[in-house]
Amino acid sequence: MNEKTRTASAIDDMSSIDMSPWQGRTDPEPDSDRWHQRIQPLTPSAAPGTALIGFACDAGVARNQGRIGAAGGPAAIRRALAPLAWHRQGPAHDAGDVVCQGDTLEEAQHELASQVAGLLDNGHRPLVLGGGHEVAFASWTGLARHLENLEDRPRIGIINLDAHFDLRDPSHVRSSGTPFAQIADSCSERGWLFRYACLGVSRAANTRALFQRAESLGVLVREDREFTPARSEALVRDLGRFISRCDHLYLTIDLDVLPGAEAPGVSAPAARGVSLAMLEPLIEAIRDSGKLRLADIAELNPEFDQDNRTARVAARLVHLLTLDT
Known part of the structure; x- marks a missing residue:
């Protein structure tokens, strides 16, 4: 591991986990835990159980010429999640952070992939707290390492709630804009099918070349303008058909899929976006499918957040994803 990349994993050193963000009120009534x-x-x-692991990294956003600050995302999400009501039956664990110093992106991604694979091998469901969306390549690689020891050709479905495809050509520079192109290349090398759904895409924020690349890769695309109350049930059905063709699901949520008013603290706030109310039925369908193995939340930038609105949304997403079903 590069000396500039470190991991605070309780698997190796319980004392290295910083539990200081986990603070909040304590209610006197019975069954009132948070x-x-x-x-x-x-x-x-x-x-x-659920294992939260942070990816404190700005390198991919910096390479993509975005607004720096996403490295502070994991701590901000923990602070926002700490006081939320506890409605789980199973346990939840904090597995610490993988921290990327400077431009050591590839080393940090390698370390996170190893951590995710280890958590999966030990029966946990990892929930990765980003960090820029370069986290996606690391998250998926960890899942792939876990599954390749169990199956010859695992049918992994990637569901990305995002305003952007993040399918830029990685041969020039690997960044927060390239993870799914990198995943497509990795699938090709492994002889696996690339199953990718990108929901909430903004046509204004993606070039024609990116739409063409998505079409050539067989990506399920639903644009932000399609997310209306009248289309809600149809969108859930479309997602259900995608899920039915997969055995394992990896959900990744880029917070810039939300309207800028709901999620101001991101690298690229959305002019339109898709509201949390419209996304929740899709997330519930993914969670309740019995196929979700891994999820991550990307692009929270506390430096640009207002009244912790984006952090609170991210915390609510963690709460929603981890409700026992």
Whole structure:
């Protein structure tokens, strides 16, 4: 591991987990626990459960000429999640952070992939807190490493809630704009099918070349303008058909899919976006499918957040994704 890239993993060193963000009120009534009272640092003997792991990284956003600050996202999400009400039955663990210093992106992605694969091997469901959307290549690689030891040709469905395809050519520079092109290349090298759904795409924010690349790769595309109350049930059905052709799901949520008023604290706030109310039925369908193995939340930039609105949305997404079904 590059000396500029470090991981604070409780699997190796329980004392390295910073639990200070997990603070909040304590209510006197019975059965009134909140996240900060229930989450525990991950240990080697921990029972399988939800495992939060941070990816404190700005390198991909910097390479993509975006607004720096996403490295502070994991801590901000933890602080916003800490006081939320606890409605789980299973355990939740904090697995620490993979921290990228400077431009050591590839080393950080390699380390996160190793951590994700280890968590999956130990029966946990990882939920990665970004960080820029370069986290997606690392998250997927960790899932691939886990599954390749179990199946010859795993049918992995990637569902990206995002205003952007992030399918730029990685041969020039690897960044927060290239992870799904990198994943497509990795699938090709492995002889796996590339199954990718990108929901919430902004036509104004993606070039014709990117739409053409998405078409050539067989991507399921739903634009932000399609997300209306009248289309809600149809969108859930479309997603259900995609899910039915997969055995494993990886969900990645770029917070810039939301309207700028709901998520101002991102690298590229959306002029239109898709509201949280419209996204929640899709997220619930993914969660309840029984196929979700891994999720991540990307692009929270606390430097540009207003009244912690974006962090609160991210925390609500964690809450929604981890509700026991």
